[in-house]
Amino acid sequence: MNVAIVYESLTGNTKKASELMGRELARAGVSASVFPITRLDYQALASADLVVVGTWTDGISVFGQRPGRAQRLRALPVLNGKRCLVFCTYAINPGKTLDKMTRILQGRGAEVLGGMALRRQDLQGGVTDFVSRLLEAIPA
Numbered sequence: 001m002n003v004a005i006v007y008e009s010l011t012g013n014t015k016k017a018s019e020l021m022g023r024e025l026a027r028a029g030v031s032a033s034v035f036p037i038t039r040l041d042y043q044a045l046a047s048a049d050l051v052v053v054g055t056w057t058d059g060i061s062v063f064g065q066r067p068g069r070a071q072r073l074r075a076l077p078v079l080n081g082k083r084c085l086v087f088c089t090y091a092i093n094p095g096k097t098l099d100k101m102t103r104i105l106q107g108r109g110a111e112v113l114g115g116m117a118l119r120r121q122d123l124q125g126g127v128t129d130f131v132s133r134l135l136e137a138i139p140a
């Protein structure tokens, strides 16, 4: 299985989570490429069996949460029929950020299998859960 992990990150948490994810997948024998949404690896996207998209939670802490820089998600290339997982990092409450990400990616043609919000205070713990759920859902 080939996984492409695409992230949007303002202050580095989502980047860090994506890199941890790439490393955990590699340890599990899954090849993963990790790149920012501003420098897409089109080849890796095209050949990926699974695309993971991560961003951060933007809002006013407890209401109006939305994916950070959603316009960058909307501008992703068409992902027709690609299986995708979404994740967001957050500080206090991610609200409906994952649902909003899901709708944006469905708008790009992706088949979104699920998602998870990762608390920025425990990125490593969140990433470990995310990767074990990913491997259960999609055995390598």
Ligand SMILES: Cc1cc2nc3c(=O)[nH]c(=O)nc-3n(C[C@H](O)[C@H](O)[C@H](O)COP(=O)(O)O)c2cc1C
Pocket: 008, 009, 010, 011, 012, 013, 014, 015, 055, 056, 057, 058, 059, 060, 061, 062, 063, 064, 065, 089, 090, 091, 092, 093, 094, 120
């Ligand atoms: C402008 C702005 C708004 C934010 N709004 C929220 C929010 O509404 N709820 C929340 O839980 N975290 C919020 N956060 C925290 C970020 O989602 C969190 O720190 C995230 O991990 C940042 O990811 P990054 O380091 O990849 O940019 C906000 C951060 C910023 C900069």
